[in-house]
Structures are given as structure tokens and as C-alpha cells.
Amino acid sequence: LAVVQFFSWFGMFALWIYGTPGVAAYHFGASDAASAAYQDGADWWSLMGSVRNGLAAAAALGFVLVAAKIDRTRLHAINLGVGAAGFAAMLLVRDPALLWVPQIGIGIAWASIVSMPYAILAGCVPQEKMGIYMGVFNIFIVVPQLLAATLLGFLVTNLFGGEAIYAFVIASVSFVLAAVATLFVADGANAGAPMLKAEQA
Secondary structure, X not given: OXXXXXXXXXXXXXXXXXXXXXXXXXXXXXXXXXXXXXXXHHHHHHHHHHHHHXXXXXXXXXXXXXXXXXXXXXXXXXXXXXXHHHHHHHHHOOOHHHOHHHHHHHHHHHHHHOOHHHHHHHOOOOHHHHHHHHHHHHHHHHHHHHHHHHHHHHHHHHHXXXXXXXXXXXXXXXXXXXXXXXXXXXXXXXXXHHHHHXXXX
């Protein structure tokens, strides 16, 4: 589950670091941060962030219904796959007016990232040690942040000629890796009871 978190957050940090310059250059044709076109791109991307967050809130409500039909690990893997498609679509959609479409996939994945892994973990660790486990678990939000700040610039520059929009390719691949890793995680709803009994014994 820590591996899942690592690749999930690495992808999200790629979005947060390179979203504005990527959209400004790729969709608005502006690389000069002082230009009006760049500001238009930055403003539009900020609006897309609001759209993404709104979609994430709606998706979180839907998870309650869907999770009753399939286990949480498979649901999270699907959500991450949808997010990977959303990142890839950022390069396929050239019209800024249609950038809300990729936000659907990214928003669904974002809602899943901030809820599903914690629900899975909470279902399979001893309640009296929950704080310790959650604290250690949150390290895998900090570590990808540090690595993203260190490596993303190198990767974008050397693999993609410094074109910021291709950070979304890195994010998409990262989400695919997270989705695959999720398939190796046991759902706490099924695995939690035996573990708790063993801990109590």
C-alpha cells in the first residue's frame, strides 16, 4: 500500500508543479510568465482545478455505493486507471475549452487517493496502534514530494526537451504503476479480522 501511495502522490505532484506552465505553453502557446496569454492559461488552469475538486467531491459520494459491490482495492485500481487516462488526455485535448474532460478522470482518482488507501489501511491494523501506522503511512506522501521536486525537472528536461506538458505523461505512467501495485493489496475488509484477532491473541 505504501508503494501505491508513492506512485499516486508522485503523479499528483507532477500535476501541481507542472500544470500551469504545461497548460500555458501547450494549450495557450505561451511560455513567458509575464505575457497575457500565459496569465490566461494560468487562470484557466486554476478554474480547471476547481472543476477537478468539485468532481472529486461528487466521486467520493459515489464510492460509497460502488464499494458495496466490489472490494476497495479493485475500486481504487480502477480509479487510478481512470486518472491515468485523464492525465494522458491532457495531451490529446488541444482545445482549452475542453480541458474539463480530463479533469473527470483526474478528479475521480484524486478523490480515491485521499480516501481509499486510508480506509483499506484502517481495516487491517490494530486499533490501538492506528496512530503509529497512519503516521508511518503518511511518510509516503512526503517522500514522493521530495523525489518529485528533485527528479521531475531532470526527467522533463532530458526526456521531453523541457516541455512541461509532458509531466502529465510521467503522471500517467506513475498512476498506472500505482494501479498495478494496488492489485497486490488485500482489502482490509477481508484481511482485517484475522489480523486483529492475531494481534489480540
